[in-house]
Amino acid sequence: MSYQIADEPHExxxxxxxxxxxxxxxxxxxxxAWMTWPWFAFNAIAMGSPTKKKELILCAVALGGTILxxxxxxxxVDAGWIPLGTPYxxxxxxxxxxxxxMAYYISTVQSRTFHVxxxxxxxxxxxxxxxxxxxxxxxxxxxxxxxxLWIIIVAGGL
Amino acid sequence: MEERQIxxxxxxxxxxxxxxNHRGAIELLQRALxxxxxxxxxxxxxxxxxxxxxxxxxxxxxxxxxxxLDGNDNFCHYAAAHVMLAERKLDEAWQHCQVAxxxxxxxxxxxVLGASIRSLRREYxxxxxxxxxxxxxxxxxxGALTKLARMELEARNHExxxxxxxxxxxxxxxxxxxHIVAGLIDLARGDHASAEGHARFALNQDSTDRDxxxxxxxxxxHRSPILGLWWRFHMFVSMRTEAGELxxxxxxxxxxxxxxxxxxxxxxxxxxxLLDWGWLGFCAYTWFxxxxxKRMLASDLGTVALDPDF
Numbered sequence: 001m002s003y004q005i006a007d008e009p010h011e012x013x014x015x016x017x018x019x020x021x022x023x024x025x026x027x028x029x030x031x032x033a034w035m036t037w038p039w040f041a042f043n044a045i046a047m048g049s050p051t052k053k054k055e056l057i058l059c060a061v062a063l064g065g066t067i068l069x070x071x072x073x074x075x076x077v078d079a080g081w082i083p084l085g086t087p088y089x090x091x092x093x094x095x096x097x098x099x100x101x102m103a104y105y106i107s108t109v110q111s112r113t114f115h116v117x118x119x120x121x122x123x124x125x126x127x128x129x130x131x132x133x134x135x136x137x138x139x140x141x142x143x144x145x146x147x148x149l150w151i152i153i154v155a156g157g158l
Numbered sequence: 159m160e161e162r163q164i165x166x167x168x169x170x171x172x173x174x175x176x177x178x179n180h181r182g183a184i185e186l187l188q189r190a191l192x193x194x195x196x197x198x199x200x201x202x203x204x205x206x207x208x209x210x211x212x213x214x215x216x217x218x219x220x221x222x223x224x225x226x227l228d229g230n231d232n233f234c235h236y237a238a239a240h241v242m243l244a245e246r247k248l249d250e251a252w253q254h255c256q257v258a259x260x261x262x263x264x265x266x267x268x269x270v271l272g273a274s275i276r277s278l279r280r281e282y283x284x285x286x287x288x289x290x291x292x293x294x295x296x297x298x299x300x301g302a303l304t305k306l307a308r309m310e311l312e313a314r315n316h317e318x319x320x321x322x323x324x325x326x327x328x329x330x331x332x333x334x335x336x337h338i339v340a341g342l343i344d345l346a347r348g349d350h351a352s353a354e355g356h357a358r359f360a361l362n363q364d365s366t367d368r369d370x371x372x373x374x375x376x377x378x379x380h381r382s383p384i385l386g387l388w389w390r391f392h393m394f395v396s397m398r399t400e401a402g403e404l405x406x407x408x409x410x411x412x413x414x415x416x417x418x419x420x421x422x423x424x425x426x427x428x429x430x431x432l433l434d435w436g437w438l439g440f441c442a443y444t445w446f447x448x449x450x451x452k453r454m455l456a457s458d459l460g461t462v463a464l465d466p467d468f
Contacts, residue, residue, distance in 0.1 A: 003191035005184070005208070007216030086423040093415050101408050108400055112215050119181075119211065 009117045010048035016123050018046045021110040023127025028103040031134035034141050034154035036099075037063050039130075040106050047122070049113040055106060062102035063153070069095050070152035095152060164190045168203050175203075178364045180211035198228035202237035209244055212368070217241045225254075232261035236268060243275050246399055251275045266292040270301040277309055285309065298329035300336055307339045311346060319343045334360040334367055341373045345380065353377050375455055385454065388447035 024043060028036040037059045044055035073091045076082045082091050118124065141154055167190035174183035187204040191197060201224035208217035221241040224234040235257040242251035252275045258268045269292035277285040286309065292302040303326035310319035320343050326336035341356030354377055360370035379389035395403055414437045421430035 003188045003195060005188070005204070005213075005216045006219040007208075007213055086419060089419045089422075090416075093412065093419065096415075097408060097412055100411065101404065104404055104408065108404070116213055116216070119213070 007050060007113070007116050008120070009050060009113055009122070012046055012048040014042075014046035015048075017042070017125055018114075018117065018122060019043060019125050019127040019130070021107040021114055023131065025103050025107040026127070027131050027134055028099060029156055030131055031138050032141065032154050032156040033063075033066060033099055033103075034138075035134045036103055036156075040103075040110065044110060044113075047110075047113055047117050049110065049117075051109060051113060055110055058102065058106045058109065062099065062106070065098055065102070066095065066153055067149070069098060070149050073152070074149055092152075099156070160193050164193055164197055164200060167193075168200055171203055171207060175207055175210060178210070178367065180207050183207040184211065196227055198224045198231055198234055201227065202231070202234045205237045205241050209241055214241075214244055218245060232258050235261070236271070239271055239275065243271070243278070246278075248275055248279050252279070264295055266296040266299045266302065269295070270299070270305055273302070273305055277305075282309065282313075298325070300326050300330040300333045303329060304333075304335045304339050307343065311339070311343055314346075316343060316347050320347075332363065334363045334370060338367075338369050338373050342376070345373070345376060350377055350380060371455070374458065375451070378451075378454060378458065382454075385447055385451050388444065388451060391444070392448070 019039075021040070021043065024036050024039040027039060041056055041059045044052045049055060073082065073095065076091070077084070077088065082088055138154075142151060144150065167186045171183040171186040171190070174180070174186065184204065184207045187200055187207060190200040191204065194200070201220050205217045205221035205224060208214075208220060218241055221234075221238045224231070225238050228234055235254040239251045239255035239258060242248075242254065245251075252272070255268065255272045255275055259265070259272060262268060269288045273285040273288040273292070276282075276288065286306070289302045289306050289309075292299050296302075303322050307319045307322035307326060310316075310322060320340075323336060323340040323343055326333065327340060330336055337356040337360045341353040341360070344350075344353035344356065353373070357370055357373045357377060360367055361374065364370065375389060379386035395406060398406060414433060418430055418433045418437075421427075421433060
């Protein structure tokens, strides 16, 4: 049996669905976080990433952080600490920055394994069709609830 | 018997590394490690092969494993210094390099590696001293001459840089690194045709050599102002660590967004529109430009005349 290097991805039955991590990153801007975090998580599993655990934890932290920041911001708005208008926009910018930074960081971590995955001739699927579908579906996802927290959670980084 | 087999595999792997066939070297070393998973030298050599294949996380794990297995082996320290230099952990890299230098004071390669580390720590005088020592040990050492040429080029001393590059080429006329540095110097002096000649030579040696492709891309960037702008931006961003790159990109986004919000707040609608469109244009340009650049490069590299014996 050959010695396995620690950065090598494991073979999985989902290998046909692996995409370049820049796909979910672009989805965070075009489609929304509802698509980004699950897609990053799925990609980590499909690729058999040796850093899968770290990537899944990062996805959970990104989602948890967004919920926490969103809930905090809405509570401050309700309490009158953040007035609507410019201060509200700045608060929203903080949440957008959090989402973008997390998406970029997860993409960087996943890219390291993706590089090795490609090195061994792993199958890579084009992400454009999925992003296009996500772009059209985002209206439906956003309309699933009227709760402003829901919109904050599922909206994109931009 | 097993040790002899492992030694043969390591030697074969070193030959493959010398030929820039890192994949072949990695496979040979995996075979060696399947015979003895605790062989420190095999782990250290694997770290260097992985580094050559740009698999830095794997190289880091292997280099540390080698040190853990045999902390007294000079070669394990040499490999660790190389990997930590690539990880930009310069203090740790220098510590391991010092051990390597002290263990074998007559090894010019250790001194050249030390010079690379110290020049990144901006300790140019010390770096130069190490290179001069390497040249005293081995006059005409191509690595030392190439490094000196790069240092002079970075200091914009083009004449001195060209002198060292010429010496390196005289010493090893077919050395890719010497041709690449000579090409970079020609490019800095505005001699694109000569730079292209050196890039072609290096690409004929190895069409996948990243430094040669980098030189070729830099020549193209000088000739195409619009795509050249992206190349310069890319170089500016990629000089940073991953954390620095992330901070720069996210920081730019935040600054533009804050300015946009403030412009809206103070009713500067034209400035707000300008910022919105400017940012959109920047995003679109940085998304499409690398793709166009890559395609241009791929079509160019397809026309590079490869050596008949390649």
